[in-house]
Each structure stands twice: as structure tokens, then as C-alpha cells.
Amino acid sequence: MKKAIILLSGGLDSATCLSIALDLGYKCFGLSFDYGQRHKFELDCAKKLAKHYKIADHKIMKIDLRSFGGSALTADIEVPKHRDVDLQKNQIPITYVPARNTIFLSFALGYAEVINCNDIFIGVNALDYSGYPDCRPEFIESFEKMANLGTKSGIDSGSIKIHTPLIDLKKFEIILKANLLDLNFKMTHSCYDPDETNGRSCGHCDSCILRLAGFKKAKIDDPISYDE
């Protein structure tokens, strides 16, 4: 059984990625990050998903990106609400966390190498996304090249692969795909700014806007709770 590392934030996209990797027959190892994110609530979902799918292992790596700051997700900067995400697609928003996916993928690379695995899944998505540079195909391709040069397993095999099964899908297509794979959407969390006490989603940050529009277009009910 081929092994795969799944970057598992607990969000809709990474959960879909996990369902896809399992469906493809991979033995899955989840990797999540407690990085000082405002929406740490997503980690509960990552744990639920890991347990539900009985994946081979699930590591939660603690790293302090808050000590760098520079993002609404890791500093005392307000999460923007009610943005027109479509119109502002070409601007990198303040919720962008500097080098986050590079850091996450680097850890995945180290983990993969230790367990003798050449396949890493990440749920980036270049269509209905928030304009982050580290979600684009050219970044992923470039990371993959670097990974094959900078590791023992890359040099030995030359075949470290960064899988991005969602990269060309729109949000509603991701939701349809996840639905076909019986993903329990209740086990996913997308909001950048959830209620601290009950974890309810705000409904108005970029991530909620994209999620809600996606469910609407997919004609599927989103079972998670939103603030009134």
C-alpha cells in the first residue's frame, strides 16, 4: 500500500484531499499545524477527520508563526469581512500568512522522507481561492523540483510528488467531489474568525463567503453552524 502525507488543516479542501487520497488507495498520514492561527478551532476538525477515517498516523506540529506575525490570521489584525472576493482576486489579502504553505510543505517533506513516502497531498486551489501566491500551480511545481533536489529520498528516487487534486476545481466542484466521496461536511471548518466560545463560523470572512457560495452553487446544504 503506497503511503501519502496529507496536509490536513481541518478545512473543507484538505478534508476533500484526504477523502481523495483514501479513495485512491493510499495509506494516509495526516499532518496538521498549530501555528498560532486565530481559527485554531479547525484543528478539532482535523482530529475528528483523522479519527473517523482511522488514518495511519496524525501529527500536529506546533510552530509559532505568531512570533513573525504579519497576517490577520497570526497577528492582532482584523479579519476583513464582506469583501467581494471575486472582484479582488488579484490582490493578496491580509489573511495571507507569509510563506505558510512553503513551511507546511517543508515539514511534510521531512515527515515523508522519514516514513519512506514520496507522495504529499495539499488541498490548494487556484480558482475559487483568496489570491494567495502559495496556492498557484507554478509555486507547487517549483516546490516539487526543489524537494527532489534537497532530500535524500528525492535524490535516490527523483520522484517526490506534490499532489494537488483540487487545483483546477471551483469551490462548488470540490464540494460535489467531496459529496460523492461521502465526506461528512460537519467535520470540516473554514471560517477565519470563528466565535471563540462555540466555534460558530462568522459567515462573512473570505473563507466563509467562498464556502457558502460553493455550497449554494452545488445545491447542497452546508451542515455547519453560522452566526446569525
Place this chain on the structure above:
Amino acid sequence: MKKAIILLSGGLDSATCLSIALDLGYKCFGLSFDYGQRHKFELDCAKKLAKHYKIADHKIMKIDLRSFGGSALTADIEVPKHRDVDLQKNQIPITYVPARNTIFLSFALGYAEVINCNDIFIGVNALDYSGYPDCRPEFIESFEKMANLGTKSGIDSGSIKIHTPLIDLKKFEIILKANLLDLNFKMTHSCYDPDETNGRSCGHCDSCILRLAGFKKAKIDDPISYDE
């Protein structure tokens, strides 16, 4: 004054890198990692260097590479001693920590972006080294390309630069260079397997062997203490 991030392990090479960056007129920001390394003693040297040179900031990032393991530096695997480092140059030794430089450089990238800096210094060295894949020029070039694609600052400026001033130097040349720049070698630490109580270097691991041979060839006394 241009800013630079210096990956500062506390070893001879990173300390030399810091002296070079300061000499070039950069305002230096040090970044060290408490990553579960066996030779955590090196962090004391990093702190001493940061204090001595009064650098702009020094961050020590705690990350748990021991939870992955897979290396003599981060798992209960013995550090090899008395190896013929020259002869075994083409083998990647067990002290290689999977994806370590990729992880370190990724954090440096995030830090750089937040403080509006495009220059990162790393003391890798492709001649008198231990055969690590992530010390080679092709890896560094590839990382730099990726960095310019995966960050806001890279996209805006296209000029994120990974500086490797030691990459083409032999160890004795690094030592001569550091000596010219008045580096206090006592503030550096190289041993992979120091005495836990007094921090004395073993004198027989790859890193000690390369250091000792370098000082000998440079005709300079190494002022640090070695075990008898």
C-alpha cells in the same frame, strides 16, 4: 540600511556568515532553531553571537523535528565517530536531518517577508561538508526560484535572494575568512555529540573532524575545548 535574515545555528559556518553579512553592511536579523537537536548547546553560541554583535533581532524558533526522527541528530541513533569524511563524501550520512534546510529556509522566508527583507544568508558549504543534499548549490538555486513564486514579496519584487557566501569555500578558507573578520571562534560550536554536562566537543564526529582539519590547515588555533 538593507536588512538580512541570517540562519544562525551557532556553528562556525553560520557565525562566519553573520560576520560577512555585517561586514557587507546589512542590518542583521538572526534566526535559530531549537529543533530537538542532540547538540542544543549550539544555541548558547547563537545567543552569545547575537548579543556580541548587537544584531537587530534574534528569534529562536521551537520546532519538534524529534517527532519525525530519522537522524542521529534528532533520534536515539548513535552519532558516527572516526569516519573518513573525505572518502565517504558521496554517501549521505545518518546525521542528515530530513528536509532540515528546506524547513529552516522556509521559516526564514516567512520572517523576511514580514520585516520587508529580501536577503537571506545561509552558511551552507558544498566542499568540506558532510554530503547533505540540502547543502548543494542546485538545491539553493531551486529554493530561491520557489521563494520568488510562493511569496507576496517575491511576486512583488522578484528579488528574494538566498546568499551562500561559503558555498565554494573549503573549511580552512572559511576559517581564514572568519579570522580576517575577527570572529571570536570561542563563540562557535560545531560538535554533533557534545558532553551533556560541560558542552565539550567530542573531537571525533564528522563535524569535529572537519573543524579540526580546517583549523590545522589554516594554521590557526581552535580555542574551544575538546574531550581528551
